[in-house]
Amino acid sequence: MGAGLESSTTNRSSMRNRLSSYWEPYSQVPWLGWLVSALIATLLEQLIGTPLARVLGLTKPPALFGLVIMLKEPGLIPSALVYVLLIYLVPIGLVARFGASLANKVAARLLDYPVVLSALVHIALLYATLHLWSGVSDYRLLVVKLTLIAVIVTLSLNVVNGYMGEFSCSHPGFMALGAYGASVFTVLLFVQDSRFGPPLLPLPLVLQHVLFPISLIVGGLVAALGALLVAIPSFRTRGDYLAIISLAFMFIVKSLFENLEFVGGPRGLGNQPDLATLPWVFFWTMACIWIINNFVRSILGKALNAVRDGEMAADAMTVNTRHTKMVAFLFAAFWAGVSGGLFAHVLRYINPGTFGIRKLAEVLAMVYLGGLNSVAGSVVGAVGFNLLSEALRPLEIFKWIIIPVLLIVLMVFRPTGLIAFTELDVGELLKPKVKPEEEVEYAAATR
Amino acid sequence: MPLLRVDSMTHYFGGLRAVHNYDLAIEPGQIRGLIGPNGAGKTTIFNLITGRYTPTEGKIVLEDREITGLQPHQIASLGLGRTFQNLRLWRHMNVLDHVKMAHYSKITYGLMGAFFGTPKRTREEAEIEDESYSLLELVGVSHLADQIVTNLPYGAQRRVELARALATQPKILFLDEPTAGMNPEELAQMMEIIRHVHAELELAIFLIEHRMKVVMDLCQVIQTLVFGEVIAEGNPDEIRNNPMVIDAYLGKEVEV
Numbered sequence: 001m002g003a004g005l006e007s008s009t010t011n012r013s014s015m016r017n018r019l020s021s022y023w024e025p026y027s028q029v030p031w032l033g034w035l036v037s038a039l040i041a042t043l044l045e046q047l048i049g050t051p052l053a054r055v056l057g058l059t060k061p062p063a064l065f066g067l068v069i070m071l072k073e074p075g076l077i078p079s080a081l082v083y084v085l086l087i088y089l090v091p092i093g094l095v096a097r098f099g100a101s102l103a104n105k106v107a108a109r110l111l112d113y114p115v116v117l118s119a120l121v122h123i124a125l126l127y128a129t130l131h132l133w134s135g136v137s138d139y140r141l142l143v144v145k146l147t148l149i150a151v152i153v154t155l156s157l158n159v160v161n162g163y164m165g166e167f168s169c170s171h172p173g174f175m176a177l178g179a180y181g182a183s184v185f186t187v188l189l190f191v192q193d194s195r196f197g198p199p200l201l202p203l204p205l206v207l208q209h210v211l212f213p214i215s216l217i218v219g220g221l222v223a224a225l226g227a228l229l230v231a232i233p234s235f236r237t238r239g240d241y242l243a244i245i246s247l248a249f250m251f252i253v254k255s256l257f258e259n260l261e262f263v264g265g266p267r268g269l270g271n272q273p274d275l276a277t278l279p280w281v282f283f284w285t286m287a288c289i290w291i292i293n294n295f296v297r298s299i300l301g302k303a304l305n306a307v308r309d310g311e312m313a314a315d316a317m318t319v320n321t322r323h324t325k326m327v328a329f330l331f332a333a334f335w336a337g338v339s340g341g342l343f344a345h346v347l348r349y350i351n352p353g354t355f356g357i358r359k360l361a362e363v364l365a366m367v368y369l370g371g372l373n374s375v376a377g378s379v380v381g382a383v384g385f386n387l388l389s390e391a392l393r394p395l396e397i398f399k400w401i402i403i404p405v406l407l408i409v410l411m412v413f414r415p416t417g418l419i420a421f422t423e424l425d426v427g428e429l430l431k432p433k434v435k436p437e438e439e440v441e442y443a444a445a446t447r
Numbered sequence: 448m449p450l451l452r453v454d455s456m457t458h459y460f461g462g463l464r465a466v467h468n469y470d471l472a473i474e475p476g477q478i479r480g481l482i483g484p485n486g487a488g489k490t491t492i493f494n495l496i497t498g499r500y501t502p503t504e505g506k507i508v509l510e511d512r513e514i515t516g517l518q519p520h521q522i523a524s525l526g527l528g529r530t531f532q533n534l535r536l537w538r539h540m541n542v543l544d545h546v547k548m549a550h551y552s553k554i555t556y557g558l559m560g561a562f563f564g565t566p567k568r569t570r571e572e573a574e575i576e577d578e579s580y581s582l583l584e585l586v587g588v589s590h591l592a593d594q595i596v597t598n599l600p601y602g603a604q605r606r607v608e609l610a611r612a613l614a615t616q617p618k619i620l621f622l623d624e625p626t627a628g629m630n631p632e633e634l635a636q637m638m639e640i641i642r643h644v645h646a647e648l649e650l651a652i653f654l655i656e657h658r659m660k661v662v663m664d665l666c667q668v669i670q671t672l673v674f675g676e677v678i679a680e681g682n683p684d685e686i687r688n689n690p691m692v693i694d695a696y697l698g699k700e701v702e703v
């Protein structure tokens with residue numbers, strides 16, 4: 001029996017060795033390589049996606065990597081798998097593997113310039129990929145936009161619940177304030193509406209697009225104003241008042257909008273102009289990641305960690321703890337408001353019911369899934385949760401059993417979430433995975 | 448004129464009178480000691496002066512400016528730095544960030560600098576980082592700069608706390624039992640560091656200690672506190688030979 005146990009462990013470890021030796025070449029692929037590969041795969045899909053789907057007996061290219069199809073029509077699983085393999089996995093794998101050395105060289109070269117340049121190149125590649133990929137169907141476009149918006153909310157809640165270590169439940173309320181604030185702004189100014197009358201500022205569509213950010217900022221500021229109402233009583237004394245006050249706030253905001261007839265009451269508010277294009281949503285998401293990451297890596301931002309891990313030591317070290325908490329809370333609310341504004345203009349209809357306890361559960365799930373105190377974690381959490389949630393949509397009600405169970409399993413095995421307590425150093429992230437000298441040795445060794 | 452003056456300070460915790468009619472005058476550059484049995488009120492005095500509690504009665508004046516009732520962070524930025532009896536480090540933060548954090552009140556780049564990573568912020572944080580490294584060198588832990596504090600041995604954690612307190616650029620440094628829990632070797636090093644810091648940075652030091660050797664070796668003036676009241680004040684020899692002090696506090700320890 002002892003021998004059996006031994007052989008099974010050696011089996012397992014040899015399997016792991018084998019797996020890691022397959023993975024080895026891919027660990028040398030820098031982000032630049034992955035992004036270019038993904039772009040090439042989406043280009044390939046543009047060219048041959050539809051015909052290939054037909055040949056395989058699918059009516060159109062699978063929207064979400066075949067996940068939805070597999071659950072809806074199990075008979076089509078082989079076709080969907082072949083599609084995903086031929087369009088995504090094989091091309092990405094090949095390009096990443098054999099383009100790695102070139103990608104490393106280019107990535108190294110890019111970092112000869114300020115890191116901003118490298119970041120912009122990567123962002124441009126990411127945008128191009130998303131643009132092409134989401135161009136295939138309206139559904140994909142919607143999923144991409146909502147996922148990007150989720151990244152913003154998740155990050156902003158992480159500032160409070162992760163970096164600052166307080167438990168806030170008011171984010172759906174802030175989203176609602178932002179959504180209604182931004183919607184009233186654009187509907188009032190730009191469109192003919194049965195409730196708000198003729199546009200106050202009838203501008204050509206191009207200018208409306210240009211002015212759209214103002215409405216988001218208005219939404220963000222309205223949310224920040226609401227946050228002030230929560231922050232003043234919550235941060236005046238020490239103690240865990242925030243959880244309760246913020247939860248109350250969320251319900252108050254919801255019933256406020258249910259009772260405000262001029263924004264439609266419980267029936268909601270529609271007719272938002274179609275301004276939340278992919279470029280804008282993408283821009284705001286990147287801006288949010290950049291600004292929040294800047295903030296949490298500065299001394300002023302790290303003061304949040306100091307307050308969380310020892311308020312007494314923090315103020316003895318000259319940190320103005322109350323000011324720090326207020327600023328962070330309002331800052332987080334601003335971003336939740338911006339995400340609400342984007343959300344309203346993506347769906348072009350909102351009602352108070354959207355911003356309730358279920359939204360809260362989603363946002364909390366994304367934050368804790370991704371990991372506290374981590375920008376990368378929030379991005380992963382939001383993207384992962386959204387894709388999962390979309391993929392499981394065909395299961396209807398069972399989706400709300402499977403997702404919580406998955407979350408619980410995750411919490412058991414990784415209690416702090418996927419990527420918790422890390423710092424996102426963009427320069428470090430975009431570095432080549434192999435230095436040019438090592439590259440030579442590596443090539444010699446594998447030959 | 449003394450750097451810091453405390454006039455007849457009294458503090459009650461509910462019905463408990465923790466400090467009674469406490470007077471203090473610290474001269475620039477002085478090293479002072481505060482001794483007394485457990486529960487005498489020593490830490491409470493530190494907490495009162497540094498703004499953690501507001502005294503029930505009395506007045507605290509730092510260089511002509513009354514600081515009674517100010518917030519702890521205000522008092523800290525006016526020049527009262529401190530360490531804690533039970534280490535209070537931030538458990539997810541590395542050593543360097545601890546020391547950088549204590550420069551908080553000197554930051555001028557503002558929120559916009561923090562959000563947008565302006566050149567001003569980059570410059571200022573680089574300067575702060577340099578200063579922080581030199582403080583870490585001063586207390587001998589610069590090689591641990593990127594370690595998370597909870598991974599460090601106890602003696603190193605105490606040093607990090609000291610470096611962090613120094614980063615607030617104190618005029619007076621309050622040390623609450625800086626050698627508590629240290630082995631003889633760490634203790635000797637810590638005393639050396641305190642002397643070094645005192646000479647190098649020209650600050651006044653006010654320290655609470657239970658180990659007589661440390662207090663007697665370092666301090667010029669020592670107060671003995673019993674039940675919240677000062678029963679004796681004087682230089683090490685006077686304190687050592689004061690019958691009241693021997694009776695109330697030293698008796699047992701001198702024999703040891």
Ligand SMILES: Nc1ncnc2c1ncn2[C@@H]1O[C@H](COP(=O)(O)OP(=O)(O)OP(=O)(O)O)[C@@H](O)[C@H]1O
Binds near residue numbers: 460463485486489491
């Ligand atoms: N926040 C508080 N609330 C109520 N009582 C307190 C508080 N802090 C201290 N005390 C009481 O005040 C008295 C003095 O405590 P303090 O901590 O100042 O003593 P100390 O001289 O520092 O003792 P030690 O040598 O053990 O550190 C003790 O009786 C303590 O229980």
Ligand SMILES: [Mg+2]
Binds near residue numbers: 489490532
């Ligand atoms: Mg004490």
